[in-house]
Amino acid sequence: MSSSVEYLDYVLELLADVPEVSYRKMMGEYLLYASGKIFGGIYDDRFLVKETTASRAVLAVSEMPYEGAAEMLLVDVEDKAVVADLVTKMLPELPESRKRRR
Template sequence: MASSKEYLEFVLDLLRDVPAITHKKMMGEYLLYSEGVLFGGIYDDRLLLKDVPAARSAFSQEEVPYEGAKPMVLVDSEDAGRIAEVIAAMLPQLPAPKKKR
């Protein structure tokens, strides 16, 4: 099941305090970036974060975004400030974006 545009708009509103948010549509789902760093995505109308210590300490439920994928951390909160804090803490724990040739 693909994620809805309405859920994307809901999540983007939740992420209003996260700097430089961008998204890319990929096979009916959405990848989410902050300052060019991939930190999570929207899969089947669920906001999932990369499984790094900052995300794991804030949210404990693990979900698989699609068959064969690595588990990610489910965001089970609608507190925009808390989500922004978690993502800010995650960014240093994630790989820097690859430079384009």
């Protein structure tokens, strides 16, 4: 099942206070970036983020985005300030994105 554009819009609204948020559609799902770093995605209308020390301090439910993938944490918080703080604290813990070859 693919994620809906309506759910993407909802998540982007939650992330409105996070600087430099962008997304990339990939196989019916959406990868989420902030300041050029991938921090999570939308999979089957579920907002999931990578597991880091900062994300584990706020979120508890682990889910697999798709079969064979590493588990990620389900964002079950609807407070924009909490989500912005979470993502902002995650960014220093995440690796730089690799440059894509064309």
